[in-house]
Amino acid sequence: MKSKTAGTNGTAELPAGVKDPKDDFGPIVNMISGIVNTALSCAYSARNDSGGTAIAGTVLGNLSFILAPLETWWMNSTTDDVPVLIKAAVDAVGNVGAAICIAESTSLPPK
16 A cells, blocks of 8 residues: 555555555545534624524535545444545535525625
């Protein structure tokens, strides 16, 4: 297995039997950053009286990041790839919903 972030042997290859850590930690980092981004963006929208559609757009847009661990190999290998199908459906609905909410919130007349 090749990795640009790999270890100590100088050939950019992981030692035999060692998994690439980005396979396990990347989705978790995405999930944490998605949760933080959602919380901060919702707080900002609420503080500036942007309305419910702006908050809904933020939440729907960040669902993809929050559900990132559903696409990991260890999750899907134990559940017959059901989580990746769920995440694909949530991504499609969430991104379309986010686009509608963002378009609606930016087209509202000023207060």
